[in-house]
Amino acid sequence: MATDAGLSSPCNNGTTDWFRNQLPVTYLLFTTRGRITRSEYAHATVLIVCTFYVLYTALYHTAGAWSTWLLYPLLYWSAWASACKRLHDLNRSGWWLLAALVPLFGPLYLAFLLFLRRGRRLDNRFGSSPLAPIDYRKNDDGIPHATEGWVINDVTQLNPITVARIERPETVEDLARIVASTQGPISVGGGRFSMGGQTASPGSLHLDLRKLNRVISFSPVEKWIRVQAGIRWCDIQRHVDPHNLSVKIMQTYANFTVGGALSVNCHGRYVGLGPVILSVRNLRVLLPDGTLINASRTENAEIFFGTIGCYAAIGIIVEAELDLVDNVVVSLVQRKLPRRDYLAFFGENIRGRPEAIFHNADMYPPEFTRVRSVTYFATSGSAPADKRLMPLRQSYPAHRYLLWSVMEAPFGAWRREHIIEPLLYLRPQVHWRNYEAGYDIMELEPASRSKNTWVLLEYFVPVGRFEEFSARMAGIFQRHRVKVLNVSVRHAMTDPGSYLAWAREEVFAFVVYYKQKTDAVERGRVAVWTRELIDAALASGGSYYLPYQPHATAEQFHRAYPDARKLFALKARLDPQFRLRNVLWDKYYSPPATTSP
Numbered sequence: 001m002a003t004d005a006g007l008s009s010p011c012n013n014g015t016t017d018w019f020r021n022q023l024p025v026t027y028l029l030f031t032t033r034g035r036i037t038r039s040e041y042a043h044a045t046v047l048i049v050c051t052f053y054v055l056y057t058a059l060y061h062t063a064g065a066w067s068t069w070l071l072y073p074l075l076y077w078s079a080w081a082s083a084c085k086r087l088h089d090l091n092r093s094g095w096w097l098l099a100a101l102v103p104l105f106g107p108l109y110l111a112f113l114l115f116l117r118r119g120r121r122l123d124n125r126f127g128s129s130p131l132a133p134i135d136y137r138k139n140d141d142g143i144p145h146a147t148e149g150w151v152i153n154d155v156t157q158l159n160p161i162t163v164a165r166i167e168r169p170e171t172v173e174d175l176a177r178i179v180a181s182t183q184g185p186i187s188v189g190g191g192r193f194s195m196g197g198q199t200a201s202p203g204s205l206h207l208d209l210r211k212l213n214r215v216i217s218f219s220p221v222e223k224w225i226r227v228q229a230g231i232r233w234c235d236i237q238r239h240v241d242p243h244n245l246s247v248k249i250m251q252t253y254a255n256f257t258v259g260g261a262l263s264v265n266c267h268g269r270y271v272g273l274g275p276v277i278l279s280v281r282n283l284r285v286l287l288p289d290g291t292l293i294n295a296s297r298t299e300n301a302e303i304f305f306g307t308i309g310c311y312a313a314i315g316i317i318v319e320a321e322l323d324l325v326d327n328v329v330v331s332l333v334q335r336k337l338p339r340r341d342y343l344a345f346f347g348e349n350i351r352g353r354p355e356a357i358f359h360n361a362d363m364y365p366p367e368f369t370r371v372r373s374v375t376y377f378a379t380s381g382s383a384p385a386d387k388r389l390m391p392l393r394q395s396y397p398a399h400r401y402l403l404w405s406v407m408e409a410p411f412g413a414w415r416r417e418h419i420i421e422p423l424l425y426l427r428p429q430v431h432w433r434n435y436e437a438g439y440d441i442m443e444l445e446p447a448s449r450s451k452n453t454w455v456l457l458e459y460f461v462p463v464g465r466f467e468e469f470s471a472r473m474a475g476i477f478q479r480h481r482v483k484v485l486n487v488s489v490r491h492a493m494t495d496p497g498s499y500l501a502w503a504r505e506e507v508f509a510f511v512v513y514y515k516q517k518t519d520a521v522e523r524g525r526v527a528v529w530t531r532e533l534i535d536a537a538l539a540s541g542g543s544y545y546l547p548y549q550p551h552a553t554a555e556q557f558h559r560a561y562p563d564a565r566k567l568f569a570l571k572a573r574l575d576p577q578f579r580l581r582n583v584l585w586d587k588y589y590s591p592p593a594t595t596s597p
Ligand SMILES: Cc1cc2nc3c(=O)[nH]c(=O)nc-3n(C[C@H](O)[C@H](O)[C@H](O)COP(=O)(O)OP(=O)(O)OC[C@H]3O[C@@H](n4cnc5c(N)ncnc54)[C@H](O)[C@@H]3O)c2cc1C
Pocket: 155, 187, 188, 189, 190, 191, 192, 193, 194, 195, 198, 199, 200, 209, 229, 230, 250, 251, 252, 253, 255, 256, 257, 258, 259, 260, 261, 263, 264, 265, 266, 267, 268, 311, 312, 315, 316, 317, 318, 441, 444, 456, 547, 582
């Protein structure tokens, strides 16, 4: 039976953990970003006034009247920050507070806005409504361009692309009709968490597939689920968890759509698995001429292998049938060790053990000579009911603070390695597989991305060449002084045949999370060391991941993906007008001369 995943309750297991989901005080008082309701604003005001009164009295009587001046910056900042968020709830900028300067009418009108005017339940340019149930973070619906069209950007905010218009089909028939009844370039977006313009092309018709999000059929007994492509992993988790089942392969975070995840051929931290294609039974694909076609390893195999991992080069995934596995309780085992010992450690303790479910090894910057192996093993023990699905929060101020302090504060990396992580890992961690696969990208979101942004990169090398690539990678980071937060190593088995397979044999994936400035000079610098890393991966017999910034030269792209030419030949046949586009294909694909639009 079909169910609309997008309309159910949020992915937090309906927990009544009221306090956990409330706004943390730091968010309420100190940031100007986001939205708060009338009642939250009233509570914040009472809190500010009472705290000020208590602190003022205490300071006055203990340190003297002069010391109370210290409190005023805090008072004004918290009053300003909470009022800004309240105005955002009314879709007004914080600058409206300047209305207080207009005698009499200004303060009265502001008081009306801040305390009495109700915010709308709809998303606005300042974020989602605080009255809406908490959900996994989503990207915007596109921002109107100053003159014409819409700006599509991704989570890094580095790749604004102006498309001509946006359509949001809710049924496969709608989508097929749009494609068949239009001409010209089309770009396809899912969650829009890829980081290099893979979801847009200038002047294209952008198809936002997030409303194509239904579960079509589900067999708990045979352990498979058939879904529309715009559904997110968190929606599937919510659907299958009551049957004690889990998604077999997905990314670490649950915000992504199935269509986007299949299109990049994602992987997670699973042991003995690898690219998501290993869990796909079959697909239904819409071709650029409006034809719908079924594809699997045995039926229309070239469409199957030219679609998964191929970034909407030849068609749009509308449905996918995916394997499920049993949901199990997992328990954390971690250990720090020298990098040179990791390969042997992995071979002896992790590889080939069916009870090892999730594994990654974090390399510590700036030396990258020590790793912490983090493995979740299936256990026969039990886990509390509130550890079935990840509880969500409005914001993650503690994560944000840690991110900032590790990168920016003195001795941040040292404190992370020697104090913060050892303390965090003291606590036993036992929870369900779905919980461990349910992280929200919001926890990585910095306060602002205007001057600096956080970006991912990823490289794959054959298992035996772990040490060789690690040393090359560390040298490049050190030489270019790259601000790396973490390199997370994962393991993947061989891809069965995607035309853009990144795992042509058993590999380790090196997932790099780093910080960069957003200006043009820094972008140029990043392109230089990124290309060096790609060369290093190629020299170690490996490859690099395509959903991130497309800095690779055409020559590097073709060396990393030798079957791209087969894909391009298929594209020329199925998409002769070069309708399906995005930044990748605009950069690396040249349509045959006679068929260009
Ligand atoms: C914080 C973060 C963590 C990440 N962690 C991981 C990880 O652990 N493992 C991993 O493998 N990747 C990871 N990624 C990368 C992520 O898997 C990709 O960016 C993925 O594409 C995101 O899915 P999406 O729905 O946002 O896709 P989008 O970014 O919307 O789309 C990606 C590509 O898929 C195409 N596409 C989207 N929908 C369809 C469709 N229905 N049919 C055909 N093509 C389609 C788009 O045109 C685009 O080319 C991470 C990214 C971020 C930002």
